[in-house]
Amino acid sequence: MARTASLSGFPEWLPQERLVELHVLDTLRKTFELHGFSSIETRAVETVGQLLRKGEIDKEVYGLSRLQDDEGEASRSTTTDKADKADPNALALHFDLTVPFARYVVENAGYLAFPFRRYQIQKVWRGERPQEGRAREFTQADIDVVGDGELPFRYDVEIALVIAEALSALPIPDFRLRINNRKLAEGFYRGIGLTDTAGVLRSIDKLEKIGEGKVAELLKSELGASDEQAALALKLATIRTEDTSFVDQVRALGVTDDLLEEGLSELQQVIEAAVQRAPGKVVADLSIARGLDYYTGTVVETVLVGHEQLGSICSGGRYDALASKGNRKFPGVGLSIGVTRLVSRILSQELATATRAVPTAVLVALNNDDSWSAAQDVAAQLRGRGIATEVAAKAEKFGKQIKFADRRGIPFVWFTDDDGKHQVKDIRSGAQVDADPASWSPSEEDLHVRVITA
């Protein structure tokens, strides 16, 4: 089953692989809805102005232009020679679901009840160099809660717990939510006299990639940090605890700052709740920075244990200033699961498989070419009880029809003889029994395709 995508960075699944993806998507949807999140979708395109509002990410955006734009009816955006980042009205594909969601909230604020809880499962596109775990087209599954004016911190705690529950329900290895808080980090940097806190965060974000030594040099050369300041900033980033003991470890560094205190208290609340309600799934990890600069408090990345090199499979955090309408602010907190990254890993390592390749449980065989309509009647009866059924298209020899079912992975073949006597054969065991189309059912296990972990 290992195939190469015909277009690098644009993965496509075979039908039996898609069943695994569908199982992941269905499981996420069910968990999100059980927690009261509403489904929405936003259009795939945003204006370039909207997408680049927060900067930093323009390199990854796919712009759109109509191939044959000669009708004089195009909007201004498509009359340029090229989808152009200089034209804020040009259209481009969204690169995440948070920025479009913020735009949706502002546009529809008059129709939504706040705090607004939504989940959103859609494709996003980034023109990055494709590599393992990094595609150009991929599916994200996001949950967010957005408030009108204010949003209680408790939602930061809740979002982390919902995601831990959702991930626990998937056929994936054990995972860890690594949580930090921007206020904690920024307050700390301020407290030691480094005022360009965003700059420090950006350097710290490179820790896993370039190592401590080089980050220290960056802090000194680019941000004017002293040896001591650089050492303290790095020291903070080494703190990682499974309980709230990080608080004492930070305090032991002897830095005082109001924002730092606020961040410590917030992170403490998240970790406290997680220790109780999602034990072993969450760690306080003060190295987590998150590149995107719209986060203002809680920040989260998630690793699969034993698959750390895959990168974060679920990220996000608190953003207090992403969406606003005049003086009205819509603070939010949310997390985004990298569905394609997870499914790719499940498939490539065969962590889970579908019990069969097709939804079909029963193939109704044809006794002769005139029996197609009678076979459809049998099929309709079975479908009426939720049994996925197809009818053979040709009255080939029974051996051939059985082979057809076998090749497609259909477990049962139904026969009706000229006298109207019905039998059903389990082609895996060969057992064939009399059966009534009005009452026969396969076992629970065979009724629907299931996805089972290896």
Next chain:
Amino acid sequence: MARTASLSGFPEWLPQERLVELHVLDTLRKTFELHGFSSIETRAVETVGQLLRKGEIDKEVYGLSRLQDDEGEASRSTTTDKADKADPNALALHFDLTVPFARYVVENAGYLAFPFRRYQIQKVWRGERPQEGRAREFTQADIDVVGDGELPFRYDVEIALVIAEALSALPIPDFRLRINNRKLAEGFYRGIGLTDTAGVLRSIDKLEKIGEGKVAELLKSELGASDEQAALALKLATIRTEDTSFVDQVRALGVTDDLLEEGLSELQQVIEAAVQRAPGKVVADLSIARGLDYYTGTVVETVLVGHEQLGSICSGGRYDALASKGNRKFPGVGLSIGVTRLVSRILSQELATATRAVPTAVLVALNNDDSWSAAQDVAAQLRGRGIATEVAAKAEKFGKQIKFADRRGIPFVWFTDDDGKHQVKDIRSGAQVDADPASWSPSEEDLHVRVITA
């Protein structure tokens, strides 16, 4: 709820509208899977060469280019100034799901079991002028069966019946599948001496738009038809029957041709089965031509009765030559439901609505600020039985918490007093009763959001 999309042609739904769309999508998926169709998705992009292989439609295609393409690592396609239809390797968004499916079948032929039955529900994009029923981004739900080398005609019959069943399960007005056959039409034109049969079809396709007189003129001026030939071609297009009597009506026109006979026989089989298995849902309509030229036999359009001006809500047909790999041919037959067109109509005319605006059935109120964790325990018990539940974020006055539930459309509020006594209130009736979180459930009607027709 009537809102204008902020970007013309890119509709977005409010959460309660999305529930209607989800119901439509879930219903289609369930029907398709009951009939043994496998889910697949294809990437949103194809190469321009692939998309324009069959010509005619380049005006509608959105090309892609990376906004900031300065890294020297881009594929050849993105190094041009503009997504360019002259460059067959350039990327563009797909405009339907049939062409991508054909490409997918050819690429994955070695991994698929034929005849391959698939459904595919995805967004497609067309850069057309937006108008009622015609968006630039919209969702299609397709089913197709593709064979390897040959595909029995019976699948043409089956596909029509599956679609009739799927549409019947939706909260939409009555509908009619209008079915014709290209072989019938082309054989007839050939039989009366008009050899540019594709040209005649293109003219006939304009019948509803420009009327008989102008089509006759087109046939004469552009295709060299005589008065009599034009009259006969138009006469054929007026035939419309709910049973197989169209056969005699065609024969009465006195034209003989082998291909015509083949087409008559095929269409007769479809109509015969439909009269029996989907009575009243299907008509033989010999005016149906379908613009796209990859169809080779059965062609279908579908109207909502009383909403004919909306255009076809489900179209497709037989294509014997869309997909091939060397000498290997993959003939197919399929139909595509215009989900966005249907959902737009359902919403704008309020043909169906969701019983509530959110998935949540129960809000667990907070007695005081320290009761959040205990409230989460109650919520977890309810969720364990499939009851969608959220927990209040703040211990406001009960009246305020009830108002919060009311504003969000949540029917039940759960209270736990300081002694651990539980009660649940139906905020619609005001009835409040003792309840055990380990066993209480709402009625079947309130358990999940349902979509009901007006």
